[in-house]
Amino acid sequence: MQTTLTVNGTRHQLDLDPRVTLLDALRDHLCLTGSKKGCDHGQCGACTVIADGRRINACLTLAVMHDGAELVTVEGLADGESLSPLQQAFLDHDGMQCGYCTPGQLCSATAMLEEVRAGRASHVTGELEGEMRLTREEITERMSGNLCRCACYSGIVAAIEEAATK
């Protein structure tokens, strides 16, 4: 099936079997192997990408369902050689060990900071209609869709806390 995906600003025309997930299209058809396959069942967040401005699990959606979509993967977060503030903060705070979950963490956190700016509430937000404050508790809840098997959570939270103020 003919499918057009714009990934990190570049348009790609692909001819895909409908079974191909968005994650496999990125990794196996476009050779963008930054996005990782951890569980392939929506349980770990390693495959998180940003589709039309929203973070999603690329493993639980079909590529053909995203015909015409604008996608951002970890490969698109830096501006050339200069890292995004969040990427730099992950380095500065040791937000990783093996790095397998990191592309998903970075895409997830990038979109999460936008959600907070847009006033989206979370499970731990006290008042649904109040102002959103990005406390540590809020960060951990909002990032709960990204597991880290090396348990670098304290570094990840510290990195996000710092990047949020930039």
Add this chain to the structure above:
Amino acid sequence: MRPFDYHRPDTAEAALNDASDGTAFIGGGTNLLDLMKLEVMTPDRLVDVNHLGLNRIEETDDGIEIGATVRNSDLADDARIRRRWPVLSRALLAGASPQLRNTATTAGNLLQRTRCPYFQDIDAACNKRDPGSGCAAVGGELRNHAVLGTSEHCIALHPSDMAVAMRALDAEVVIRGSGGSTRTTGLPDFYRLPGETPHIETTLEPGELITAIRLPAPPGDRQAYRKVRERASYAFALVSTAAVLRMENGKIASAALAFGGVGTQPWRDAEVDTLLRDERPSNALFDKAGEVLMRNAELREGLEFKKPLAQRVLKAVLTEVTR
């Protein structure tokens, strides 16, 4: 995954025409694709319902109508829902992860299948997946199975958080059939108990499309959702309670309570609601409500914990909303 064709119609009529035997509608796909990878579900055609214009939330006379493909995150975030039906926002925000909520749809969430591990394992006996094959759960390892509404043929839980809040809010499902006819059904008539046919989970006929969910005006202004799970986030409920209450002169004027993690469908018990009505809140009253709720519970080995846990969560929620 088995091969299938993929259709992307742009009207509801076309989607209904595209549906034949062996077709599945796909919303977010977060449940369907998961189960297709495991070959638990094997449709030969997917009809994508994301381009049918069913993604709006619109106010009705005194309630609200939620399009079938509204994303769980957008529903939780809607200003009107947050203000008048906060229990629904809370239930949604307590479910899955932000990434999944950005993908999952309202109709897909209502229709998500059980997380019974034997249902997901195609080598195990399971009446729900393979009618007549038996039930590996009865006599097997039990942890997150139902204690209410079960039958000897199936004891699978309905796993949705959203549907529990909707049950307390008297939601109705708007369904469109292939002849173009539209009908509306409340959740009590929408979900079926497993009985002898656990593979038939709802009264939705094959090929019928959910177009929307309607909520009437909220039956109470005091609302809360509490969920207990095995880790702080990103886990299904062990037990949950949605409460929607109205108080008058220190008494409970109306109560609508619904429960997750206990039933084969999002659970509601009219006797619990009735018991609370016109009473003054007290610990004794809340304990009695917990007894009534669990009076018919089937506490199979491994599930004994559900009774005291559900009763304590009920008491905590009632204490919170009657304060």
